[in-house]
Amino acid sequence: MSDNKYGTDQAPDCYPDTDVLINLLDLRDADDLEEAERYLNEIASARMEFIPPPYSLDTLKQVHRTLFDEVYGWAGEIRTLGISKGATRFCSPEFIETEVEKEFSRIAKTGWFEGYPRDLLVSSIAESYGTLNVAYPFREGNGRTQRFLFECIIFNAGYSIDWGMADRQEWIDACIASYFGDDKPLATIFDRCIGSEIEEVDF
Incomplete structure (x- = not known):
């Protein structure tokens, strides 16, 4: 059994004998690809604007495409391969759409968390983030895509958020x-990252 980043069943869209995903930049070194990804993500993120509800799988696709369309030819497309990292095996491709839409439907019924007190918002966001993370709809870049979307959800609910309050390993x-x-660990992170309620200002 291979101990590479993606596991043996993810090899088809990596460069031969590597765990580096085939990319539009033709970078064959994992560190170089990661650095380029983050640089291009920062540029793309700076251009992105707040997305109001309703949110859906199509919203996730839109965000992913914007963040990664200069890196991967499949940006914005749902993965078709099984993904596993260590002991974690994510949602099988054939169930991704159903599971993601089920979660968005559940959030929609709450009114997108609008009007939630901060403590309830923190626990609810943690639960939804964890659920969508297990769905893991894209081949790569799920974390950055989810964080942008949840930033929109949290902002729409009337709160600010600072992702810099948690480190990568956490x-x-x-x-x-x-x-x-x-x-609970996700809730701890969100409790630290989610700021105070945004005050409305009359002009």
């Missing part, structure tokens, strides 16, 4: 815990 550990049914 995110990874929290998402793994959520995968196994414990959303």
Whole structure:
């Protein structure tokens, strides 16, 4: 069994004998690709504007396409291969659309968390983030795509958020815990990252 980043069943869209995804930049080194991804993401993110509800799988696709269309030819497309990282195996491709839309439907019934007090917003966001993370709809870039969308959801609910309040390893550990049914570490992160309620100003 390979111990590479994506597992043996993800090799078809990687360069031969590597775990580096085939990309539009033709970068064959994982560190170079990651650096280019982040640089282009920052540029794309700076151009992106707040997206109001309703949200759906199509919204996720739109965000992913905007963030990654200069890096991957499949930006904005749902993955067709099974994905596993370590002991974590994400949603099978044939169930992604159903599971993602089920979660968005559930959030829609809450009114997109509008009017929620901060403590309830934190726990609700953590639960939904964890659910969509397990769905893992894209081949790569799910975290950055989800964070932008949840920034919109949180802002729409009337709160600010600062993702810089959590480090990368903490995110990874929290998402793994959520995968196994414990959303508390994600809630701890969101409690730290979500700011105070945004005050409306009359002009």
